[in-house]
Amino acid sequence: MKNQIKIxxxxxxxxxxxSCAPSRFVKPLEKGESAxxxxxxxxxxxxxxxTIPVPLSSVTYGKGMNNNSTLFAGIHTTSLLFGTxxxxxxxxxxxYTNKSSKLFIPSISANAVINAAIDKWEWNFKFxxxxxxxxxxxxxxxxxxxxxxxxxxxxxxxxxAHQEKQxxxxxxxxxxxxxxxxxxxxxxxxxxxxxxNVSNQNIVADYAKPLGNKGVLGIYVSVAKKIGGISK
Amino acid sequence: MKKIxxxxxxxxxxxxxxxxxxxxxxxxxxxxxxxxxxxxDETDGDFRIPASYDIPTDKIHLFSLTSGTYKIYAVYLGDxxxxxxxxxxxxxHGNKNHIDYYWQRAKLLANIGSKNRFGVLMIDYRGFGLSExxxxxxxxxxxxxxxxxxxxxxxxxxxxxxxQGYSLGSAPATKLTATPxxxxxxKLILESPFASAEVMVQDASVLAMPGSYLTSLEINNAExxxxxxxxxxxxxxxxDSFLSIETHGEVVFKNYSGIKxxxxxxxxxxHADVPSIMGFSNYIKALEEFITH
Numbered sequence: 001m002k003n004q005i006k007i008x009x010x011x012x013x014x015x016x017x018x019s020c021a022p023s024r025f026v027k028p029l030e031k032g033e034s035a036x037x038x039x040x041x042x043x044x045x046x047x048x049x050x051t052i053p054v055p056l057s058s059v060t061y062g063k064g065m066n067n068n069s070t071l072f073a074g075i076h077t078t079s080l081l082f083g084t085x086x087x088x089x090x091x092x093x094x095x096y097t098n099k100s101s102k103l104f105i106p107s108i109s110a111n112a113v114i115n116a117a118i119d120k121w122e123w124n125f126k127f128x129x130x131x132x133x134x135x136x137x138x139x140x141x142x143x144x145x146x147x148x149x150x151x152x153x154x155x156x157x158x159x160x161a162h163q164e165k166q167x168x169x170x171x172x173x174x175x176x177x178x179x180x181x182x183x184x185x186x187x188x189x190x191x192x193x194x195x196x197n198v199s200n201q202n203i204v205a206d207y208a209k210p211l212g213n214k215g216v217l218g219i220y221v222s223v224a225k226k227i228g229g230i231s232k
Numbered sequence: 233m234k235k236i237x238x239x240x241x242x243x244x245x246x247x248x249x250x251x252x253x254x255x256x257x258x259x260x261x262x263x264x265x266x267x268x269x270x271x272x273d274e275t276d277g278d279f280r281i282p283a284s285y286d287i288p289t290d291k292i293h294l295f296s297l298t299s300g301t302y303k304i305y306a307v308y309l310g311d312x313x314x315x316x317x318x319x320x321x322x323x324x325h326g327n328k329n330h331i332d333y334y335w336q337r338a339k340l341l342a343n344i345g346s347k348n349r350f351g352v353l354m355i356d357y358r359g360f361g362l363s364e365x366x367x368x369x370x371x372x373x374x375x376x377x378x379x380x381x382x383x384x385x386x387x388x389x390x391x392x393x394x395x396q397g398y399s400l401g402s403a404p405a406t407k408l409t410a411t412p413x414x415x416x417x418x419k420l421i422l423e424s425p426f427a428s429a430e431v432m433v434q435d436a437s438v439l440a441m442p443g444s445y446l447t448s449l450e451i452n453n454a455e456x457x458x459x460x461x462x463x464x465x466x467x468x469x470x471x472d473s474f475l476s477i478e479t480h481g482e483v484v485f486k487n488y489s490g491i492k493x494x495x496x497x498x499x500x501x502x503h504a505d506v507p508s509i510m511g512f513s514n515y516i517k518a519l520e521e522f523i524t525h
Binding site: 079082084117119121122124126128153155157159160161162164166168171195198 | 427428430431434438439440441442443444445446448454455479483487
C-alpha cells in the first residue's frame, strides 16, 4: 500500500509545511541589530527507502527593537513554488532575562506571530495565530544558547471541508534546539515534535513516526547573517 | 529601492510558479503486454483469489478503444454478444499501475451471483498500462465515458449499468453517475472512496487549509454524491490508513440522499484489503444483494 502513494508521500508531507517551520527567533537581537535567515527542513518522511526531512525552506528577517524585543517577518519559499504566498509577521519579547551567573537558570522569551497565506489560483486567504514560548540557556564567550520550548498554532475555523467539524484548534509543537552564535553568523539546529496531540494515522502522508501514532518529528537547520548592532 | 525591486521581482517569479500536486494522484506504470492470470508481481491488496474464481479464457476479452485522441485498453469479462441483455459492472480501478494489478478484483466481480452472471468491464485510464497519453482529471472522465460508449454500442442500456469505483476510481464513477454522459448508471458502488482533494490536504496538514494552496484537482465526490438519486452501496475499511473512513467515506455516505443507501464498514480492513478481510464470498454476496435488490 505504501507504494500506492509514491510521490504523494513526499508531496503530501509538504502539506504540513504550513504549520512547521523552525523557531524564527528565540533570543532577542540587540537594539539596531538585524538578521537575515534561511531555514531548511521539515517533518521526517519515508522516501525511497530512507527517512529524510522534507526540504521545506523559508527566509526570515528580524530587527532588534531594543535589547529585549525583536520584530520579524518571514516568507515560506517552498509554498511559493505552489503558487501560494505564505508569510508571517511576529514580535519576540524576552519575558524573563537571567542576569545572574547561574547558568542553569534560563531566560524566557515569547513570540506572537500571525501566519497568513493566499494562493493565486482561487485567492483563498487564511491566517493562523501562533504563540511560541522558549526557555534558553546562554553559555560561553560567544553566547551560544540551547533552548527548549513549545510552538503553538491556533486554527480558528470551526469547519473544515464539506462543512465538517474542524477537530483540532490547538496544535502544539514542543521543540528543542541549539544555536551556535558567531559575530556575524548564527547557525541553528532544531528538532520539533509536530502536533503530538494529533493522530498520524489514516492520512495520505507517509510520515516517519518515531514516537508512535501521534505527531510527526521534524528536523530543521537555519543560518542567519547578523547585520549591525553592538558587537558582542 | 533597488533591493525592493529585486525582492518584488523574485517574489513575482516564484509566486508565478505552478507546482501542483495534481499529477501525484496518478501512480500509473507502463506495460509491454497484459498478463492477467500470469501476472506474478504484487497485486492490489496483495491478494490472489482462489482458482475456483477463475474466468474461462473465452470470456476474457482484451481490446482497445479510442478516448479522445488516445488509444486506451480495456478488458471485458463475459460474452460481448450478450451485453445487449446482460447487466454489466463498469469497474473503475484505483490509482496504481494497470489492469494486471487489479485483475484479481475484476475476476472477483465476475463471480458475483455466479460465474459470469454479470459482465465486467475494466479499463486502463490514459497513461496506465498500455493506454496512451497521460492521466488527467478530465481524462479519467473521458476514458470511462469512452468505455460506457463502447458498452452502449454493444447494446447496453442505462437500466442494466452498474457503476463501481474503487479508491481513485470513485472519482469517475461518482462524476459519471452524478452528471451522466453516454449512459446513466442505474446503481453506484464505491469502495474506499475519497471525499475530495481538499480533505486529503486537510488530513495531512491538520489545519482547515484550502485545497487550492496545493492542488487544482476538482475531484469532489462528497459534493457530487448529493446529485445522485440512484441506489448507492458504500464499502470502506475501518482501518483505512490511506483514506480515512471518518474524513472520506463517512462524509460521502452522509451527503448521499438518494432512494437507497447501503453501507458496509469493515472491521480491521485497510484501504486495499476489504475483499480479503471481508472474505471473498461475503464480499461478492454483499454486492450481489445490492445489485439484485
